[in-house]
Amino acid sequence: MAQEAVGRLPRETLSRWKREQAMLKALVVDRNTEAWQQDPAFAGLQRVGGVDVSFVKGDSAGACASLVVLSYPELEVVYEECRMVSLTAPYLSGFLAFREVPFLVDAVRRLQEKQPSLMPQVLLVDGNGVLHHRGFGVACHLGVLTDLPCVGVAKKLLQVDGLENNALHKDKIRLLRARGDAFPLRGRSGAILGVALKSHDHSTKPLYVSVGHKISLEAAVRLTRSCCRFRIPEPVRQADIRSRDYIRRTLGGPGPLCSGLRAGPGPGAL
DNA sequence: GCGACAG
DNA sequence: ATCTTGTCGC
Structure with a gap:
């Protein structure tokens, strides 16, 4: 299925990607580096960012990359940027960053140019951090390249290092009762790779939170929890909603501009 | 051959 | 990720 993409990749690309992940992994900081991260109420935290990439349905390359910044603790959007991009790398489990991260780094750079005062103090990333095949998921990758926490x-458990979405795991999920309940994800290696977190009182599926960069797992989980009005943390949710909306407005909206570009021959065509 | 496969 | 409407529940 998805791994068919492996065959369409230049011979040496995969090993180059692995080398790059190994190099950058050495730069990950998996502990708190900012004062607000230690504070029980996150005093000093004012801006939380969220990033996401949404796709054009029929197209394997067309996508919209979005970066939003929300005020904290109000969680109101104070900055938004959506941009159509053309993806080049295919999706491969374990190499998501090579597909999406270049566009997210660009978005952060443009924010730095346009509104540096709105630079987020931390980014919530759709995907894993150190909970990853080689301990370097997209959240680590984006963190190291931008130097942001x-x-x-x-939204789904990446089954690595002995972690399995089996009956035992599902039982643990059933034991999560209220928002904030969580259990650690300990890899076969013994290391705690992340936390399964019930982010909403009425959600069956937990969130899988892991360290990306410059934050401890404890603070990462507490922050994620405090950003959830619904199951998905508001910064990521807003980035997702707005990027999909942007695609809809750009390619799906009614009007003469798009009528000739819609799928299939229109009325009157042979 | 079988299962797994973030987004 | 996306394909997809209504429907059941709080």
């Missing part, structure tokens, strides 16, 4: 927030 980053948190990985995945």
